[in-house]
Amino acid sequence: MSLPLSSSGDLAMRKDLVRLRMEMNRQQVLYHSQPLVHPFQRIKGMVSSRGTTSEHHSGKGPLMIAATVGLTLFGRRLGKVGKLARVGIMLYPLIRRLRH
Template sequence: MSRPLSTSNEPNMRKELIRLRMEMHRQQLLYHSQPLSHPLRQIRNMMVARRESSERSSGKAPVVIATTVILALFGRRLGRIGKLARVALTLYPLIKGQQKLKQKLR
């Protein structure tokens, strides 16, 4: 028919399952606490990764992204300065590409 619900091996299996879950949670906590416990190392790693990715691709600088957001939100209210900033933001990739080309030719 049906076997009994509790066997002698079942409590041991449950204990082992609980131990494995506790270890998994401990590892997750360690992994997620690394940026908090070593913020300077995390920032340094982010800067190195950004530098490497910018060498491979045409990644935009954080300043350009922030400027784009500000101009999208407040561009009309800034008047003439907003227009000049939009022109500068449009020309930035061209100037940056020209600088990279000069560096490659050297």
């Protein structure tokens, strides 16, 4: 068991520690909720970063992401065409990298 707090100084330190932990948790929640709160800023950032070229760029632009989501939802209904499209989406980054 823990020992009871002996002085008001210990109690004040404990309260400060709890306040700091709560503030840290609040900051983490705010940081991780930003993409959910401002989805258009995230999309805008993806589109603007598409203009800059870098070696570690994955090549997944907004159109590619939308196509992947669409095929995930409706790919099985398309039969062979959906299967070929899924294979094409998987191979597209490799082909693009080979072209450059």
